[in-house]
Amino acid sequence: MATQKFIVDAMLGKLARWLRILGYDTLYYRDAEDWKILKKAKDERRILITRDRGLCVRARKNDVDCFFVIPNEEIEKILADLSRKYKIFLDVNPEASRCTSCNGILEKKDKNLWICTKCRKEYWKGKHWETITEILIKAQALKDSYGTAEAGGSKPTSGRKTGNDS
């Protein structure tokens, strides 16, 4: 179950769509004032994802968890980092996906067809599916590569990370 909820700032529309594909409840506003975004994040316990360092600092002061995205970062890298930090799953299951346009829940209509229960947009599991899968495989590989770097090769990975890797 996708339990983490996100709110993504205006510059990261592509990432918002990705999180929805992965099934995460993700709000995205093309133009909302910072204070509104912060309030929404706090009220609904959403993780804020932004490219605005100042906004991130303010969020943390307000007890809002914030994930800062470096400008021009590749989508695979962002997804890998998010997955590592918030344990989001990098595999897509159309049964659990959300509408990339409106964040609505999808309903299965046919073997390869889903419809958004909110805006009625149709989703066909077609050719684009391969592209989605390809990017997720890359993201997963990136994430795995951090794992081995941290574990220092062949050391046992039992127990928790100490978290002093910065």
Ligand SMILES: [Zn+2]
């Ligand atoms: Zn929709």
